[in-house]
Amino acid sequence: MGAYDESYHRSLADPEGFWLEAAAAISWIRPPTRALDSANAPLYRWFPDAALNTSYNALDRHIEAGHGERTALIYDSPVTGTGREYTYSELRDDVAVFAGALASLGVGKGDRVIVYMPMVPEAVIAMLACARLGAIHSVVFGGFAPKELAARIDDATPKVIVAASAGIEPARVVEYKPIIDAALELAQHQPDHTIVLQREGTLAKLGERDLDWAALTASAEPVDPVEVAATDPLYILYTSGTTGKPKGVVRDNGGHAVALAWSMRAVYDIGPGDVWWTASDVGWVVGHSYIVYAPLLVGATTVLYEGKPVGTPDAGAFWRVISEHGAKALFTAPTAIRAIKKIDPEAAEAAKYPRDSFRTLFLAGERLDPETYHWAHEHLGVPVVDHWWQTETGWPIAGNPRGLEPLPTKPGSATVPMPGWDVQILDPLGKQLRAHEEGAIAIKLPLPPGALPTLWGDDQRYIDNYLSRYDGYYLTGDGGYRDEDGYLFVMGRTDDVINVxxxxxxxxxxxxxxxxxxxxxxxxxxxxxxxxxxxxxxxxxxxxxxxxxxxxxxxxxxxxxxxxxxxxxxxxxxxxxxxxxxxxxxxxxxxxxxxxxxxxxxxxxxxxxxxxxxxxxxxxxxxxxxxxxxxxxx
Missing domain, CATH: 3.30.300.30 (ANL, C-terminal domain)
Known part of the structure; x- marks a missing residue:
């Protein structure tokens, strides 16, 4: 068997051994002696006897290993005409100070903090600062309407909100403070404070419970990372929706760190010193996993881009960023490539920028149609890798393990299930379907590390929504099929199947x-x-x-x-x-x-x-x- 087959089969036959071995890539305060806790199935837990700190793993340990001057974060903001690079030491210092600022307001282990910010370095700093304290962050996409923000405030009951005065877009400025004020008028829960990062030219009027970021951090003392259990929550991320109570996907500390560090190397072929760009937003799961945590956990350099990289007249923004910063790989959505294809069908803009460092284009978030796949492959000259995952899973269910064993690609396919994900195609009665028979995509329990262990404050809702349709399976809500080679074709949400x-x-x-x-x-x-x-x-x-x-x-x-x-x-x-x-x-x-x-x-x-x-x-x-x-x- 090849490296992929060997890893995949071992991960299903011996999950205990496989994930304990993967856990060696993480620095533990108390190393795990066992991987899986099934005592409360179907609510499984990973590394139940272990302890660590995610912020330490993302920052401090690289500095202690002598890599403090390596670039951790590149901030590229064409909408403001600014940019900055942070070394691991600089980023760690800013995180430690902001963690101290939060601690001075009484934020500690288990407290929730809502982060409502645009794509600025302070958003990353706030997330890592919460992790440093053992607090639970809940990032809400900047610009969400007051009603949706209020629903998340009431569900997470944060002690503090961290926000910016505004989000800056190519054609407009979105003032955040009025949205927050309107949300707090609607919300039952009232946080103690709102910390506001005042952006140049977009100053917000502060109220009696509001604090200025710069003034607060000026007097704050840096704090060291605290010990948390591997099973303690790292963050809550609410799935999008317009009606009903929002679903707060919980991510733990230990399983999350192990899975992301493993995936960054095995799936994306990114390691220490590599430059990696995920063209998404920290408000989405892609931003959590692959802008902030995964690249920093492995000691890579992550690009934080503020602005829309695609749109008239700048069809070359992607290629400029890759060229200027020496990105080895790009992760974006097929929509972005289709938009470029529409504006610049012959890829003339791509030809203007040397891309000697560029090795792979990763696409996810929606189905990659074969036409877009072929266009990107032809004009960029690098492998185009479709892969598939969800907010709930936190990292790829199916993909092409570029760092483990690059596999041939097939248009329309998300390639193959990744180790840990026992993917099955089921009919309405739960029968496993054969190759090329389309049905519901389900994953046999237990889900691997890094997947959601539950929903915030509602175990039963988690069971009812995800685990009750097929006994012993997680229902993805997507439909598709596998071919004779085991490649997975995700055809869309099961509610996108129509009855004619x-x-x-x-x-x-x-x-x-x-x-x-x-x-x-x-x-x-x-x-x-x-x-x-x-x-x-x-x-x-x-x-x-x-x-x-x-x-x-x-x-x-x-x-x-x-x-x-x-x-x-x-x-x-x-x-x-x-x-x-x-x-x-x-x-x-x-x-x-x-x-x-x-x-x-x-x-x-x-x-x-x-x-x-x-x-x-x-x-x-x-x-x-x-x-x-x-x-x-x-």
């Missing part, structure tokens, strides 16, 4: 067909109500820049392609060309919101939407209820 006249069809499969058309930059397919067939697919496509094709011609070609590749059973006839698709600020297309509008429901529009005007422009298209005569063979 009794036939269950994947909208992801249809999107793959549309995306393969040379005129299409990006697309979405949603199911809409039909009185005859129950549901019918509706396609929305965005054209590449400079494409001139009559809409009727394009429609006929796309309908013919779906009929050819999927079959007449899809009843695919409705295609509209649109200027843009509604997305969250992390780049995910809001299919659920579009489905609601198409069905005649004005669902609450998430405050995380990137451009509400796009959704407004789509309303009349989404609500169009045309019933055409059935074509022969439909």
């Amino acid at each position: 006249a009794g036939h269950r069809l994947s909208t992801g499969s249809m999107e793959a067909v549309l995306a393969a058309h040379p005129a299409v930059a990006e697309c979405a397919v949603i199911g809409v109500y039909d009185p005859l067939k129950g549901q019918l697919p509706r396609g929305l496509v965005v054209l590449k820049a400079g494409v001139d094709i009559p809409e009727e011609v394009l429609r006929e070609e796309l309908v013919a392609a779906v009929r050819r590749d999927i079959g007449p059973v899809a009843s695919f006839r409705d295609v509209s060309v649109v200027d843009g698709l509604p997305k969250t600020r992390s780049g995910k297309i809001l299919r659920k919101t579009m489905r609601g509008i198409a069905d005649g429901r004005d669902e609450a529009i998430p405050s995380t939407i990137e451009d509400p005007a796009v959704l407004d422009a789509l309303r009349p298209i989404l609500r169009r209820q045309e019933v055409e005569d059935q074509r022969p063979g439909d």
Whole structure:
């Protein structure tokens, strides 16, 4: 067997030995003598007898090993025209001082701190400072609406909020303090203080319980890292949603550190001194795992980018950052690459920047369509690696282990399950399906280290939402299949499967067909109500820049392609060309919101939407209820 096969099979046959061996990469205050605690199954715990400090592992131990002058963090902010590099020693010192500032306000082990900040170094400092104290941080994406922020305040009951005066975007400034004040008016829980980082040109008015970051840290004394149990929470991260109580995904300290350190080397091939750029936000799980914790745990250099790296007229922002900072790898979402492809289809901007250091492009967050995969591979000249994971899992479920054993890639596939993840494809009755049979993607328990052990304050909700559908399995909510080589194809959320006249069809499969058309930059397919067939697919496509094709011609070609590749059973006839698709600020297309509008429901529009005007422009298209005569063979 190869290195991947050997590791994968061992991780399932001997999880105790596999993860205890992986735990050797972490510095422990009290090393683990056993890996898995199953006493309270299905609520499993990892390294139950161990103790450590995550902030120490991310910073201090590298300094003690003689690497204090190595660059830990590169801050690149085109929206402010500024930048800065932090060595490990400098970052550790700032973290220790801010931890002291929090401690002076009574923040200690187990207390919660909400971090509501843009992509600035102080956001990273606040997170690591909480970890240093054993406090539990809950980062809320900067710019979330007051109602959503208030829900998180009431659920986490923080002692302190850490915020900035504003977030600066390419076309606007978002003032954070009025949002916080409005949220606190709505919230039942009231934190003791709000610490505000005052940004140049965007000063916030401070109230009686508000504290200035600079003034508070000026008098603070640095503190040393405290001991926490491996099973103690490191952070709470709330999953996005517009209704109901938010779900607070809990991440522990020990399993998280072990899994991320292992994945950084084995999955991403990043180690000490390598420059790594994750083009995301610290408000999302990708930012937690692969902007902040994983690269610092292994002694790498992480790039913190403030601004949108993609958009007219700067289609070259990605390539500039990679070139200037010598990034070995980039991790972003397929949406970002599709946006570049639309603006710069021949990749002329990429050709302007030497990328001698660049080795791999990693994509995740949504399905990578084959057309985008081929475009990126052709124009960038590096392996393009799709991989798949979730907020709940914290690190990749499936991927291509570039540091362990690089595997061949297949368009449309997230490659293979990573060690620790026993991935199965199940039918509605829980039967395991064979190769190429599409079903629900489920993971046999126990989940590996780094995955959520529970939801904040609600074990039963965790069991009900994730563990009750199939006995002994975690339900991912995604559907897909595996091929004869074991490669996993994730076709989309199971609620993106539509029922056309009794036939269950994947909208992801249809999107793959549309995306393969040379005129299409990006697309979405949603199911809409039909009185005859129950549901019918509706396609929305965005054209590449400079494409001139009559809409009727394009429609006929796309309908013919779906009929050819999927079959007449899809009843695919409705295609509209649109200027843009509604997305969250992390780049995910809001299919659920579009489905609601198409069905005649004005669902609450998430405050995380990137451009509400796009959704407004789509309303009349989404609500169009045309019933055409059935074509022969439909």
